Amino acid sequence: MPLRIAIVADIHHGTPSHTKRGDAALPLMARFAEWANAETPDMVLDLGDRISDIDEETDLRLEREVAQAFKAVDAPIHHICGNHDRDHLSVAQNEEILGQRLVSEVLDCGHWQIALWRADAKICRDPERRGFALPETDLLWLSRVMQSAQKPTLVVSHVPVSGHDQTGNYYFQRNPQFSRYPESDRARQALAQARVPVVCLAGHVHWNTVTTVDGIPHLTQQSLTESFTTQGAPAEAWGMLTLSDTAHWQVHGRDPFEARVTPTAGRWTPPLAPF
Numbered sequence: 001m002p003l004r005i006a007i008v009a010d011i012h013h014g015t016p017s018h019t020k021r022g023d024a025a026l027p028l029m030a031r032f033a034e035w036a037n038a039e040t041p042d043m044v045l046d047l048g049d050r051i052s053d054i055d056e057e058t059d060l061r062l063e064r065e066v067a068q069a070f071k072a073v074d075a076p077i078h079h080i081c082g083n084h085d086r087d088h089l090s091v092a093q094n095e096e097i098l099g100q101r102l103v104s105e106v107l108d109c110g111h112w113q114i115a116l117w118r119a120d121a122k123i124c125r126d127p128e129r130r131g132f133a134l135p136e137t138d139l140l141w142l143s144r145v146m147q148s149a150q151k152p153t154l155v156v157s158h159v160p161v162s163g164h165d166q167t168g169n170y171y172f173q174r175n176p177q178f179s180r181y182p183e184s185d186r187a188r189q190a191l192a193q194a195r196v197p198v199v200c201l202a203g204h205v206h207w208n209t210v211t212t213v214d215g216i217p218h219l220t221q222q223s224l225t226e227s228f229t230t231q232g233a234p235a236e237a238w239g240m241l242t243l244s245d246t247a248h249w250q251v252h253g254r255d256p257f258e259a260r261v262t263p264t265a266g267r268w269t270p271p272l273a274p275f
């Protein structure tokens with residue numbers, strides 16, 4: 001039986017900010033829940049950035065409102081924190097609001113397993129070392145899961161690790177260092193240790209992409225409320241990932257996208273030295 005996963009990313013509930021239409025988030029969450037309940041997926045994944053942050057008190061309220069919106073979903077839900085969930089709030093505060101642990105874990109789902117890689121997504125604001133910093137413990141967790149993987153594995157995170165190009169991205173073309181961990185190359189090396197088919201799924205970059213690195217397809221899903229690709233209207237993006245011998249991914253809404261990829265256990269030949 002294929003594994004069917006409904007996905008929502010970068011909900012960004014709150015005051016509209018730049019091209020993020022946070023004012024549309026809750027009505028769209030109601031529509032997402034209606035769709036997900038009709039589709040009866042095996043689970044729902046929330047890829048993080050549930051809110052647009054303001055301050056601790058406001059963010060607690062916004063996160064609670066999103067958690068309430070998720071209560072309309074029938075399927076089991078697994079959440080990941082994005083950087084905006086962590087600007088003013090701790091992981092523990094998010095856990096308390098969502099009613100689930102937010103540590104990295106592996107879900108055994110029959111033919112597939114899902115590595116919920118809840119790597120630290122906090123952006124350091126210290127001018128000396130501004131940006132993401134991937135804790136060594138998060139890297140080691142990923143490496144160990146990949147080394148010991150016995151079945152096809154979906155790796156889910158907020159921040160993508162493909163290192164894909166950001167040309168044309170409203171947020172990241174001119175700020176590519178905030179689109180990825182500085183340690184992305186080590187995360188990709190950890191993925192390369194797997195001897196099973198691997199698919200990676202992330203949010204954060206607010207566009208639909210497929211990037212294949214070392215035989216591993218990396219997917220990023222458009223934000224629910226982003227508008228930079230949709231002429232100012234919220235993208236209304238939600239997706240279904242169906243995992244069997246292939247991975248079929250369909251994103252609905254104003255920024256539709258569809259891909260079918262066939263991940264294999266084999267990795268690619270190491271690149272040639274400069275010539």
Ligand SMILES: [Fe+2]
Pocket residue numbers: 010012049082204205206223
């Ligand atoms: Fe986001």
